[in-house]
Amino acid sequence: MRLFDSHCHLYDEAFDEDRAEVLARAEEAGLARLLVVGSDEATSLQALALAQAHESLFCAVGYHPHESRFMGGEIPRSLKEAVRDRNVVAIGEAGLDYYYDHSERSVQREVFARQIAWAVDVGLPLVVHVRDAFGDALALLESEGASRCGGVLHCFSGDAVQARRALDLGFYLSFAGPLTFAKNDALRDVAASVPLDRLLVETDAPYLSPHPRRGRRNEPALVVHTFRVLAEVKGMGEEELADRLWENGRALFRW
Numbered sequence: 001m002r003l004f005d006s007h008c009h010l011y012d013e014a015f016d017e018d019r020a021e022v023l024a025r026a027e028e029a030g031l032a033r034l035l036v037v038g039s040d041e042a043t044s045l046q047a048l049a050l051a052q053a054h055e056s057l058f059c060a061v062g063y064h065p066h067e068s069r070f071m072g073g074e075i076p077r078s079l080k081e082a083v084r085d086r087n088v089v090a091i092g093e094a095g096l097d098y099y100y101d102h103s104e105r106s107v108q109r110e111v112f113a114r115q116i117a118w119a120v121d122v123g124l125p126l127v128v129h130v131r132d133a134f135g136d137a138l139a140l141l142e143s144e145g146a147s148r149c150g151g152v153l154h155c156f157s158g159d160a161v162q163a164r165r166a167l168d169l170g171f172y173l174s175f176a177g178p179l180t181f182a183k184n185d186a187l188r189d190v191a192a193s194v195p196l197d198r199l200l201v202e203t204d205a206p207y208l209s210p211h212p213r214r215g216r217r218n219e220p221a222l223v224v225h226t227f228r229v230l231a232e233v234k235g236m237g238e239e240e241l242a243d244r245l246w247e248n249g250r251a252l253f254r255w
């Protein structure tokens with residue numbers, strides 16, 4: 001069985017002590033592809049270096065909404081050049097986060113819109129982060145023509161109506177550790193309603209460990225916990241679901 005972690009931050013200092021072991025455990029767990037997602041210029045270039053060094057890793061480059069205040073008016077030249085590398089398969093993570101508000105909302109919207117235009121321009125899908133900002137995020141994706149580049153709403157936490165709007169734009173929905181939390185029946189209902197050809201799973205490691213590892217450092221091998229819950233929710237065998245998710249990753253990121 002081959003699995004794909006559609007979103008992790010392997011460059012994070014949480015992995016500085018044992019990154020090689022983390023990658024070995026991922027391989028043992030059947031993870032044959034991992035998408036390492038940058039959150040600003042420096043981490044995007046770190047993600048690219050990791051992807052260049054490991055056959056199973058690909059990367060996304062871009063600015064997380066938390067960091068958008070540091071981007072300035074333009075996409076950094078180093079990132080514009082990075083997208084020519086075949087290891088870069090997406091733009092992101094980009095989006096809006098009104099839960100933490102680390103960057104001013106107007107700045108978040110401006111930087112997100114600029115990255116949507118960039119993704120359309122270079123023909124790469126978007127990895128989108130949205131927290132407590134679905135109204136504005138979906139409106140921007142719609143008004144800026146994001147259906148032309150497509151992408152994924154990562155660690156999806158919205159409701160069925162928001163899921164529908166994202167699906168109508170041609171986007172995929174990726175589910176992370178919260179899918180396994182006891183209280184999240186509503187999220188599992190949303191996952192059950194997502195068409196099989198638009199689903200992905202992820203860890204968002206080192207954050208958001210799934211049950212039963214909640215509260216400890218997350219790592220890509222633990223994606224199996226979220227994957228198993230998704231198989232239950234969809235009422236499917238694990239082999240069959242793994243195949244479908246694998247094809248989805250390949251279709252979206254064109255590796």
Ligand SMILES: [Zn+2]
Binds near residue numbers: 093129130154155
């Ligand atoms: Zn995120």
Ligand SMILES: [Zn+2]
Binds near residue numbers: 008009
């Ligand atoms: Zn992330």
